[in-house]
Amino acid sequence: MSFSPDLLAAAEHIATKSQIGRYVIISLYVVQVCEWVASLDDELNLIHCAKWTAMKFAYLCCRYYPLLTWLMYIWALAWDHDIELCLRIVKPLYILMVPYQMFAQAVMVTRAWAFTGRQSVVLLILLSAYAVMVGMDVWVFATDVESVMLQPVLRNTGLNSGCVRDSNSGRPPIPFKLGLLFMSAFFLDFLGTIIMISHCIRLRSFQGQLGKIFLKQGLVAFLFMSALHITAATCAFTINRFGSTFIAAVPLILANVVACRLTLSLRKNVAIGTETEQLAELSRVVRNAMADASDSPSDAKVYDIIG
Structure with missing residues (x-):
């Protein structure tokens, strides 16, 4: 069977991009494994x-769900498969991608909420933005x-490839949907950053140890996540016909890596708790000390004032 030069040129172009995408998929798993091994002592x-806490559960999901499931994507996207196999596995493969963004953002939301002293109003605001992102x-x-078919140019030339969806199939197209998803994730990151900065300014905690550690680690992580998602959104809105799967893979994996790294870093360096927890602990210590020293009525009056 002969093919037109235009069709063969298009197929060659897609095959080249597919090869680059395979390197991306494998490289992302190498990043996950290296980060996990480097952090294993701290994690243990x-x-x-x-x-067991909500934070521990979110961390374990964030760390091990990508490590275990990404092997399937390496097999599905980095190896050549016939069309019939891809059509059977495309639906579960993409449904399994749903928790990636959810786990990473759950860790970030929990970190922001804990930093502000677990205020109910803050939690409600963050959960509202999180619910929008989950829906997206x-x-x-x-x-x-199910309506998404593989790249028709490759099918028409009889070539096999990884199980990649056609970016222009479906209404609206996949890149547009990905762009909206990453914009919602960016908004959640930005909201968490603003909330934590406002909390630090209100309590003047930039002057304390916790505030300094937050500036060094927490704020950098949130800003990195924001930059990652806004860049991914921009790429998704401007992408051409092929490659949305590989562009989506980068923020999905790196977001989980950053969330896990932030959790370990804060737990390792911030054993002093939040400002709210520090004040509560200080008040408890003062009460105990004054109660032990309250041997006279004047001591009792002082205790009443401090308590």
């Missing part, structure tokens, strides 16, 4: 040996999957 001491996540990866 600070996470696995700690009592489900819309992008778990809907309109």
Whole structure:
């Protein structure tokens, strides 16, 4: 069977991009494994040996779900498969992508909420933005999957490739949907950053140890996440027909890596707790000390004032 020069040129162009995408998929798994091995000692001491909390559960999901499931994407996207196989596995593959963004952002939301002293108003604001992002996540990866076909140019030339969706299939197209998803994630990161900065300014905690550590680690992590998602959104809105899967992979994986690194870093360096927790602990210590020293009525009056 002969093909027109234009069709063969298009197929060659897509095959080249597919090869670059394979390198991206494999490289992202190498990054995950290297980060996990480098952080394993801290993880064992600070996470696995700690009592069960919502933060511990979110961290473990954020760390191990990508490590375990990404092997399937390496097999599906980095190896050549026939069209029939891809059409059978494309739906579960993309549905399994839903938790990636959810786990990473759950860690960031929990960190922001804990930093502000676990205020109910802050939690409500963050959860509202998080719910919007989760809805976008489900819309992008778990809907309109069955109608999405593989790249028709490759099919027409009889070539095989990884199980990559056609970016222009579906309504609206996949890149547009990805752009909206990453914009919602950017808004959540930006909101968390503003909330924590406002909390530091209100309590003047930039002058204390916790505020300095936040500036060095927490704020940098949130700004990196914001830059990552706004860049991914820009790329998604301007992408051409092919490659949305590989562009989506980068922020999905790196967001989880950054979230895990932030959690370990804060747990390792911030054993003093938030400002609210420090004040509560200081008040408890003062009460105990004054109660032990209250041997006279004057001492009792002083205790009443401090308490």
